Structure formats: structure tokens, C-alpha cells
Amino acid sequence: MTTSKEYGLGEFDFPRGWFMIAQSSEVTSDKPMGVRYFGQEFALYRGKDSGKVFLLDAYCPHMGTHLARNSTSYVAQDGAIEGDSIRCPYHAWRFGPDGKCNHIPYSDGPIPPAAKVRAWPVKESMGAVFVWHDPEGGEPEWEVPYLSEWDEPNWVRWTHIDDLGTIDTHPQEIVDNITDAAHFGPVHGSRTKFFENEFKGHLAIQRMAGGHRTLAAEGGPLLVTEAIYNGPSVLITRMSGLYDSYIFIAHTPVENGSSHVWHSLLVKTAKGGAATDEDRAGAKMFSDMALAAFAQDFEVWKHKRPCFNGLFVQGDGAFRKQRLWYKQFYNPRAQKQEFLKQVEGIHVPRGMQAFPKDHKELAAA
Ligand code: FES
Ligand SMILES: [Fe+2]
CATH class of the missing domain: 2.102.10.10 (Rieske [2Fe-2S] iron-sulphur domain)
Structure with a gap:
């Protein structure tokens, strides 16, 4: 490990x-x-x-x-x-x-x-x-992750969180994914057009839009995702495309160098009313598709060697910024600003477009 x-x-x-x-x-x-x-x-x-x-x-x-x-x-x-x-x-x-x-x-x-x-x-x-x-024993610095949609009747709650078990992968390798602009095409089959990362306090955000081989129809609306690390370990991704949904992925260190991983999906119902059996079946199907997409990342992590210093080129995402952002959680709280002042803001990899402020531009893209 x-x-x-x-x-x-x-x-x-x-x-x-x-x-x-x-x-x-x-x-x-x-x-x-x-x-x-x-x-x-x-x-x-x-x-x-x-x-x-x-x-x-x-x-x-x-x-x-x-x-x-x-x-x-x-x-x-x-x-x-x-x-x-x-x-x-x-x-x-x-x-x-x-x-x-x-x-x-x-x-x-x-x-x-x-x-x-x-x-x-x-x-x-x-x-x-x-x-x-908290290694320093301090009070929580931010609220526990929660989505208000969890309590809305037109969203299908997960009844079960997929437990993917423990892998001998350091959490850093998992968190790297938030800045990995270049893996979306090869691994997941998405044709990424818009991609940016933003670091803000305990949040690391990835905004992305593009076509997708399986999750978005050809010529149809783009798959638009906003993935947010709520601190070092809980990743919640809002996804619009075939269904509006949230992907929940949590990883927790077991030993120093291994991680326990969970995955689940919260899906909006088709017609906006209370969830029907059809919605639940759709949610289950969509959840399985999202899990299959996550399994694509998982397989890479499982067999790769650790990456201490990547051989990064133009077009790779903001890995170095992200790793600095991640360090805030491994050091005393008093040092947090030293890392944040180097990374806060929006970062767009070479060859990608920044995520438009006006979402209509996405529809026209
Ligand atoms: S009560 Fe004796 S070891 Fe716990
Ligand atoms: Fe991925």
C-alpha cells in the first residue's frame, strides 16, 4: 500500500x-x-x-x-x-x-x-x-453532505447503496478523477466539449458538458454534469441528460493507502409527480448504467501503480492544483489558506471551453 x-x-x-x-x-x-x-x-x-x-x-x-x-x-x-x-x-x-x-x-x-x-x-x-x-479533534468545519431532493416526492431515493468494498488504492488516486479531463473520452466514451474545475474552500468542482456514447442520444441534448467534492471524500455529481440525477460516491480510508468505496444514484421521476413503479424501474436501470461507468474508473485504479508525479502535458486537467487543494485536509486547519490561495478559482484545460455561464449556450453547442 x-x-x-x-x-x-x-x-x-x-x-x-x-x-x-x-x-x-x-x-x-x-x-x-x-x-x-x-x-x-x-x-x-x-x-x-x-x-x-x-x-x-x-x-x-x-x-x-x-x-x-x-x-x-x-x-x-x-x-x-x-x-x-x-x-x-x-x-x-x-x-x-x-x-x-x-x-x-x-x-x-x-x-x-x-x-x-x-x-x-x-x-x-x-x-x-x-x-x-479530524486529526486535531476540532468541530466539523462544514455540514454533512445532504441534498434537499432527497426529501422531495418526485425524486426516487436510493434504497440501497452499492458497496464496492475496499481497494488497495490511496484516496489521492480516486480524487485525481475530479481533474481528469482527458480520461472521459477513452474511458467513458464521452465527447467532452466544455470542461472546467473550480476550487473553493473545502469544495472541488468539475463542470463538464459533451456528447456521450451511451448516456446521451446522438444529436440530442448534451450530457451536462457538475461534480462536487464536498471535502476530501464525498463526491456528488448532478447529471442531466436522459434523466436528471445525482450520483453519490463516497470513499473512506481503511488503512493508510486503501479505500472503501460506495456508489448510488438519486433519480428524478419522468413526469414530476410522485415516483411510480415505472420510475423506480427506470431509476434502477439508470443507476446500473452509472455504476457500470464508475466500474470503468474502478478497474483502472485497481491495477495501476501509484502516481506521485504525473508526466502531465497540455490538455491534462489541473492535477497539480487539485493535489494542493487536497493537502488542506492532511495538514493543520491553521495552514489551510496557504494551500487555498494557490488554487482557488476556475481552471480550464488547454483545448477545452470553459463552462458557459448561460446554459442556453450549451443547448446551442
Ligand atoms: S469490561 Fe473488562 S475488558 Fe471491558
Ligand atoms: Fe471517470
Whole structure:
């Protein structure tokens, strides 16, 4: 695996930001889930009282037992989740959602203040569970990703997020895709005409329009996409063409150099009313097509060697700017401006046209 240090990303091995760690439907109040991200173990569970999702560091301060990877202890068999708290399977110490031990069943003495584990800020949005990961331990710097269309009846929600598993690819290689103007034709069959990137604070934006071999009809409207990295790991792409839709792609570091990847699609219904069975079938079909397009990128990542310094030529996208933008998340927040002042603004690769301000120009193109 190739590490963040080898890419020269900065001080931290793992970046700051919101990261998807599970689908909401996977996290139940029946039993805790052991999950591994950022090179460490966690216990993820849903409280019985509040219905909220909680994430704690996995190892019990008493003797180091994993709070969530057990099925045979009677604590686990009887149900380790009690209200919003969780019991350790070894000696049944109980921890609250704040990570503090709140009950030791066999000891009358005071609970030592050190009897606690770290509790992480988690939020659910659009059927996914996100954690705010910050090597400096700071408060979230921006809101968790959310689309208001998720709550509109004329959009077909995803009921399932495709879990593409973990690949031995450093997140940098995945994020590179946002600036990769020249791969669209060869990999995805799109005839890109308009292409630009914009970097703005924690956002990296790609606007693109062009024909497409499969996703847009010949002579029909152009496929227009706006892809936005909401921080280092959650990419939401608005796409208009055959259907109006949003592609959701999330990747989260597992070890330093590997990434867990998810994919799903939110699709607007054909007639604008509430979703019909036909809409749902259309959405499913379109989602599968988008997944197939993503699989084209995935296959490249899976087998390529790491790229520390590309042999870039005119016509390649703003890779160097993007990699500088990405460094803001691997360094202390106080240094953020140093990176941003070098990259903020709009960048158009040689040979492409900037995305027109007036979308009518796209229709005429
Ligand atoms: S190791 Fe967790 S209660 Fe003893
Ligand atoms: Fe791609």
C-alpha cells in the first residue's frame, strides 16, 4: 500500500472531513458493529432510546477488549446495547454514547475518570452514516453532505447503496478523477466539449458538458454534469441528460493507502409527480448504467501503480492544483489558506471551453 507520506500530502496520515462509514440500514440496535477505518477499530451501534447512531473507539479501557467484535459472550448473546449505552463483552462495563463508563456491575467503588473511550461525532444523511474525522479533534468545519431532493416526492431515493468494498488504492488516486479531463473520452466514451474545475474552500468542482456514447442520444441534448467534492471524500455529481440525477460516491480510508468505496444514484421521476413503479424501474436501470461507468474508473485504479508525479502535458486537467487543494485536509486547519490561495478559482484545460455561464449556450453547442 502506498501511504499519504509517499504522496507528500502533509502532516497527517488521514484527512479531515466527513466520511461515510456505513449504510444506515446496517446499523441496528440489536448488536454493535465492529468497523475499521483510518487504520483503527471502532464500535458502531444504534441506541435503543434515541434511535441515534453512535461511534466509539473500540477498545475497552479496562483490559482492552473489543466492544463490538464478539458474539459468544453472554453479554453479546443477551444484547450488548442497553438504552443508548453499550456493554463490554468481557466484564460487562457499560459505556454511554459520550464514551464514559456509566456502570461496572461488580464494583461498588467510584468509576475511575479514565474509564472512558473516545466518542466520535456521527450523523446520518441520505441513508448513510458519516463520521467527522479530524486529526486535531476540532468541530466539523462544514455540514454533512445532504441534498434537499432527497426529501422531495418526485425524486426516487436510493434504497440501497452499492458497496464496492475496499481497494488497495490511496484516496489521492480516486480524487485525481475530479481533474481528469482527458480520461472521459477513452474511458467513458464521452465527447467532452466544455470542461472546467473550480476550487473553493473545502469544495472541488468539475463542470463538464459533451456528447456521450451511451448516456446521451446522438444529436440530442448534451450530457451536462457538475461534480462536487464536498471535502476530501464525498463526491456528488448532478447529471442531466436522459434523466436528471445525482450520483453519490463516497470513499473512506481503511488503512493508510486503501479505500472503501460506495456508489448510488438519486433519480428524478419522468413526469414530476410522485415516483411510480415505472420510475423506480427506470431509476434502477439508470443507476446500473452509472455504476457500470464508475466500474470503468474502478478497474483502472485497481491495477495501476501509484502516481506521485504525473508526466502531465497540455490538455491534462489541473492535477497539480487539485493535489494542493487536497493537502488542506492532511495538514493543520491553521495552514489551510496557504494551500487555498494557490488554487482557488476556475481552471480550464488547454483545448477545452470553459463552462458557459448561460446554459442556453450549451443547448446551442
Ligand atoms: S475488558 Fe471491558 S469490561 Fe473488562
Ligand atoms: Fe471517470
